[in-house]
Amino acid sequence: MLKIGIVGCGAIGTFISKKVADGTIKNTKIVALYDRNIEKAISLSNIVKAKICRDVDELVRGDLDLVIESASVHAVEEVAEKSLKNGKDVLIMSVGALADKELFLKLKKLAKSENRKIYLPSGAIGGLDAIKALKLGEIKEVVLKTTKPVCALKDALKNLGYEPEKIKEEVMVYEGDVFEAIKNFPANINVAVVLSIATEYSAKVVIVADPKIKLNRHEIFVKSSIGTLKVCVENVPFEENPKTSALAAYSAVRLIMDLAEPIKVGT
Numbered sequence: 001m002l003k004i005g006i007v008g009c010g011a012i013g014t015f016i017s018k019k020v021a022d023g024t025i026k027n028t029k030i031v032a033l034y035d036r037n038i039e040k041a042i043s044l045s046n047i048v049k050a051k052i053c054r055d056v057d058e059l060v061r062g063d064l065d066l067v068i069e070s071a072s073v074h075a076v077e078e079v080a081e082k083s084l085k086n087g088k089d090v091l092i093m094s095v096g097a098l099a100d101k102e103l104f105l106k107l108k109k110l111a112k113s114e115n116r117k118i119y120l121p122s123g124a125i126g127g128l129d130a131i132k133a134l135k136l137g138e139i140k141e142v143v144l145k146t147t148k149p150v151c152a153l154k155d156a157l158k159n160l161g162y163e164p165e166k167i168k169e170e171v172m173v174y175e176g177d178v179f180e181a182i183k184n185f186p187a188n189i190n191v192a193v194v195l196s197i198a199t200e201y202s203a204k205v206v207i208v209a210d211p212k213i214k215l216n217r218h219e220i221f222v223k224s225s226i227g228t229l230k231v232c233v234e235n236v237p238f239e240e241n242p243k244t245s246a247l248a249a250y251s252a253v254r255l256i257m258d259l260a261e262p263i264k265v266g267t
């Protein structure tokens, strides 16, 4: 029985928990929950009957195997470091935090010394299986163009000085490197960081706000000496959090299911 603790009981944390509760993910139990918003932890505990923890320390000290971080980029360092030091594997959804190379290397070293794993799901994009193989050649270019409805980008746009309600046509709101992208859009562009980690190449990121689009679209372009990959995913967003695509949560569910599979499909 795989015992899981969840930090961050929003759209993704709740979705994964429901897939454990309904038996989609077998031989697994959610045993502990923590969210800075206690109401969210309480409402999730009504579904999975897990212990509500006061903080990350209490959660990582519990009897569990895997901690899922589904909170925010700001939570990653504490959750991952404490999980690994307490002998737990960790699955990180807010991969954007790892754009910080120092943090990435620190956690990698810690996972190795503690003989634990850090799982970074493909999240809301596809193609990482092929991209990891393309990386064995020479990567020449990596581009991610993300187009989301204005409502999904609202908070980040306000911080950048846009008036979201005045956006009536498709507008490019960001073009630049992955580091500035995740700084400015921390809840929208974690996918750019997982893409950069997989390719070990700083992705060029373009973000478009489109008042007419209903889906979250990610167009991925990777050019390597082995070949070129173009993938476009158009994801249904979560109703309760339109910033987040359902595929991101499904990808974590799939990753957890695959941990127990004797046959591994894909790279």
Ligand SMILES: NC(=O)C1=CN([C@@H]2O[C@H](COP(=O)(O)OP(=O)(O)OC[C@H]3O[C@@H](n4cnc5c(N)ncnc54)[C@H](OP(=O)(O)O)[C@@H]3O)[C@@H](O)[C@H]2O)C=CC1
Pocket: 007, 008, 009, 010, 011, 012, 013, 034, 035, 036, 037, 040, 069, 070, 071, 072, 073, 074, 075, 093, 094, 095, 121, 122, 123, 124, 125, 186, 187, 188, 190, 191, 194, 240, 241, 243, 244, 245, 248
């Ligand atoms: N890798 C990928 O492809 C994707 C990654 N993501 C990322 O995954 C994470 C979870 O997404 P989602 O479930 O949609 O987010 P939600 O906002 O729906 O849920 C996150 C929950 O975590 C809580 N929280 C935030 N920071 C902390 C913290 N430091 N400690 C404890 N709880 C915290 C939030 O509280 P409050 O409401 O107070 O903020 C909220 O209840 C986000 O960082 C998101 O950007 C999302 C989509 C794709």
Ligand SMILES: O=C([O-])CC(=O)C(=O)O
Pocket: 123, 124, 186, 187, 188, 189, 190, 191, 192, 216, 235, 243, 244, 245, 246, 248
């Ligand atoms: O869910 C998505 O479409 C992508 C996303 O928010 C992220 O990568 O942070």
